[in-house]
Amino acid sequence: MKKQNLTWLEIDSKAFSQNIKTIRKLAGKRLIAVAVKANGYGHGLQEIITLLKKERIEYIAVHSLEEATRARQLGWGNSILVVGYIQLCDLEQVFRLNLDLTIYNSETVGSLGKLSDKLGRMVNIHLKIETGTNRQGVEAGKLKKIVSLIKKYRDLHLKGVSTHFANIEDTTDHSYANYQLGEFNRLAGQIEKLGLKPELRHTASSAALLLFEDTKFDLVRPGIAVYGLWPSKETYLSYRLAGGSNGILKPVLAWKTRVIQVKDVPADAFIGYGCTYRTSAKTKLAILPVGYSDGYDRSLSNLAHVLIKGKRAPIRGRICMNLMMADITDIPGVKLEDEVTLLGKDGKENLTADQMAAWAQTVNYEIISRISDLIPRRIV
Numbered sequence: 001m002k003k004q005n006l007t008w009l010e011i012d013s014k015a016f017s018q019n020i021k022t023i024r025k026l027a028g029k030r031l032i033a034v035a036v037k038a039n040g041y042g043h044g045l046q047e048i049i050t051l052l053k054k055e056r057i058e059y060i061a062v063h064s065l066e067e068a069t070r071a072r073q074l075g076w077g078n079s080i081l082v083v084g085y086i087q088l089c090d091l092e093q094v095f096r097l098n099l100d101l102t103i104y105n106s107e108t109v110g111s112l113g114k115l116s117d118k119l120g121r122m123v124n125i126h127l128k129i130e131t132g133t134n135r136q137g138v139e140a141g142k143l144k145k146i147v148s149l150i151k152k153y154r155d156l157h158l159k160g161v162s163t164h165f166a167n168i169e170d171t172t173d174h175s176y177a178n179y180q181l182g183e184f185n186r187l188a189g190q191i192e193k194l195g196l197k198p199e200l201r202h203t204a205s206s207a208a209l210l211l212f213e214d215t216k217f218d219l220v221r222p223g224i225a226v227y228g229l230w231p232s233k234e235t236y237l238s239y240r241l242a243g244g245s246n247g248i249l250k251p252v253l254a255w256k257t258r259v260i261q262v263k264d265v266p267a268d269a270f271i272g273y274g275c276t277y278r279t280s281a282k283t284k285l286a287i288l289p290v291g292y293s294d295g296y297d298r299s300l301s302n303l304a305h306v307l308i309k310g311k312r313a314p315i316r317g318r319i320c321m322n323l324m325m326a327d328i329t330d331i332p333g334v335k336l337e338d339e340v341t342l343l344g345k346d347g348k349e350n351l352t353a354d355q356m357a358a359w360a361q362t363v364n365y366e367i368i369s370r371i372s373d374l375i376p377r378r379i380v
């Protein structure tokens with residue numbers, strides 16, 4: 001018998017390259033750093049790097065040293081911007097892997113500076129400044145001190161200065177983003193007055209890239225848009241109200257599995273743990289081998305649908321660790337090992353990450369990034 005996957009993800013290479021084209025248009029002449037953290041937003045770091053190698057992309061942005069290491073092992077030869085934190089004891093790896101490091105602590109500057117002296121190697125750093133998100137970033141009051149520390153080390157090259165917006169995707173009111181942009185310009189100006197001239201200013205993730213010309217500067221850092229999803233409904237609405245056209249982003253990911261049992265259940269029977277669902281009539285179920293440990297959120301219990309033969313089959317009962325049950329009473333002819341779509345298109349039907357996020361009361365980012373990295377990915 002032909003070997004086939006039981007559960008798998010399909011990564012649509014055509015949709016991906018269309019999104020890259022869209023992003024390139026939005027970015028104009030600026031450099032692009034594609035965010036591939038969290039296993040390429042759940043799409044698979046290996047698959048996304050394979051696709052990115054075919055594009056003219058200067059940078060990938062990763063969170064951790066582990067991701068950077070893996071990206072190099074996978075043959076990513078262009079630049080890597082680490083946006084997370086690397087422990088002081090691991091900083092030598094920054095040289096070995098030739099990474100651009102986001103910095104916001106004087107301890108990191110000191111350790112990295114001493115290492116660069118010792119190794120006689122130059123290193124690119126990007127100073128992240130606090131503009132009001134109050135996440136990573138050097139506070140305005142500490143800017144002068146960290147800049148003079150950077151200047152002490154000949155081989156610390158301040159290549160970039162960056163910040164991250166708190167409130168573009170969550171609202172159609174962009175006054176806070178404008179305030180942060182003002183702070184960024186003011187503080188970046190201070191850095192120049194102190195004698196450093198970073199060539200790459202960068203602030204824009206997908207929402208800013210889609211909505212604000214003034215945030216694009218020299219490099220943009222899109223993530224979610226590369227994978228064909230809008231950062232939020234508000235971002236989509238703002239983009240459309242500004243005259244932007246529909247359908248510029250194409251979802252890249254589909255999540256599929258197969259029926260592992262077809263079962264007849266009588267009326268008044270309970271389904272699953274906790275007896276949270278009771279049939280009102282004779283019911284046919286398809287048992288599916290995916291559960292919350294695979295990243296299919298338990299809050300989708302008795303709520304979500306899956307697609308079988310192009311039709312919606314509602315989830316009955318609680319999502320289990322590795323299993324779930326779907327109602328196929330009105331879908332005739334379902335057989336063992338038939339294909340099931342958990343996320344994506346089947347015929348005219350489409351289950352989007354946005355729809356799943358609405359059901360689970362979260363954001364599309366969480367739906368896709370939590371899909372287990374144990375599930376095989378397949379580029380189609």
Ligand SMILES: *Cc1c(COP(=O)(O)O)cnc(C)c1O
Pocket residue numbers: 035037083164204205206207221222223224225231
């Ligand atoms: C994840 C991330 C991005 C990308 O954000 P999207 O909203 O997915 O476009 C950009 N910059 C930083 C610092 C990030 O951590």
